[in-house]
Amino acid sequence: MYVKQTTARSDSLAQPDLFSSESHFGAIVPNKQPAELLPGEPIHHESVHGREGEGHESTEHGGIKVIKVDFEEVETPFIIALWIFCASLAKIGFHMAPKLSHIFPESCLLILVGLVIGLLLNYTQSVHVSPLTPKTFFHFMLPPIILDAGYFMPNRLFFNNLGTILLFAVIGTLWNTFSIGLSLYGLGFTGIFGGDVAEHLTLLPTLLFSALISAVDPVAVLAVFEEIHVNEVLYIVVFGESLLNDAVTVVLYHMFEDYATMGENQIDTMEIVKGIASFPVVALGGTAIGIIWGFLTGFVTRFTNHVRVIEPIFIFVMAYLSYLCAETFHMSGILAVTFCGITMKNYVQANISQKSQCTVKYAMKMLSSSAETIIFMFLGVSTIHDEHNANVWFIIFTILFCTVYRIIGTIVLSALANKFRLHKLGRVDQFVMSYGGLRGAVAFALVLLIKEEAVNKNNELRKMFITTTIAVIYFTVFLQGITIKPLVCWLKVKRAEKRKPTMNERIHERLMDHTMVVLESIVGQTGHYKLRDK
Incomplete structure (x- = not known):
């Protein structure tokens, strides 16, 4: 007797059926013959009987189990979901206690919950879940928060105060970065930070650190300013600054990181010119990408009359695509999704149904709130699990310089802005602006991105940062x-x-806008009234 194996039969023998319980033990699947009998070829009985023996032996030890427990398969998503659930319960309890919610911001509670969870995980040492990585933060956590802020931003207030916002976002961030960096670099020569730190704390790594620590975090500002309900002008100036200084911060961060990796000897005039030129490219490029995607969303939603159910999908997906496109070309993703949300609010909201608007509103709030919960909670967890190098004097002087130089910058820039403002920024407003410069997860994510090559290949310096x-x-x-x-x-x-x-207020407001457009046209000038009318 002979055996001739066909292609289909041999494939079924070599790759057992994955849905069969016996296939895991190497047994031949029933109703499938491994070979086709033909005269002239011998049968290899050993392989068949061997496989049957293996299958019989495995069946005796294994068998079908009615209940199985395989926690390792779902360990990471289960723990993360459990953390979010515990944090949500803590938020409910927090708001049910009026005394606590009146004294403490919600972000403080979430960090404390993260600290408790980090201590439990560190104590048990049985569950290993990676902390919030910079990639996860920038690609998944930050976009819904910024989209929520841009979509529901009061556009009129934002553009009326755009000059002041840009002044604080650009000039203020540059002032904080260089003043903090040069001050820390100068103190390094005194030896107050220790001999090892002074040896590796050169100018470029110090400026790299000052660039990331100077950024006012929009996540932290949103979390606090929405709770205290400050007036609209103060809110939009501080929040607008925290959004738009992302362009300056990210460009400075990557520029100093590239310079530090290259080495001071390799930096010439052309490299400095290219670094300066990257500022408007990143800012304007991110803004343009966001506006283009906003217009595309408005165009697409004109044809969703018969499929209303998918209207919210276009808003979320196309806003996220604007962020990813900006990051692909190393533009400002935060500016892209911010201006995409602003454009959508003006050109998309009129195209979608009332139910879709309600869905978008609550889904966006839910996503941003969940992202904030995860960010602050993982910040507390990372505090326990990360290796640290605490240089007390470096920490004290960093906090001191961040506070003092922000106060000085706010006073000087407010005085400059008040020369061109109709509604002046008073002393109380300036104090709240300087005091409300909160740092948060953006700075934490950027510091985790620092490579050892950028800090003179000194891991201890990176840990200190x-x-x-x-x-x-x-x-x-x-x-x-x-x-x-x-x-x-x-x-x-x-x-x-x-x-x-x-x-009545809305009618008079629009009437004054159109009147100012006519006056600008008569005198031959183009101002923001004409742009707003478009």
């Missing part, structure tokens, strides 16, 4: 975040009025 960044975040979120509420009440800062404008 990480520890100092966490200390600054805790100082601003806990101390400034807790005390800003009573300070706002004590200083009698004007609060926001929670009411919608009446029909």
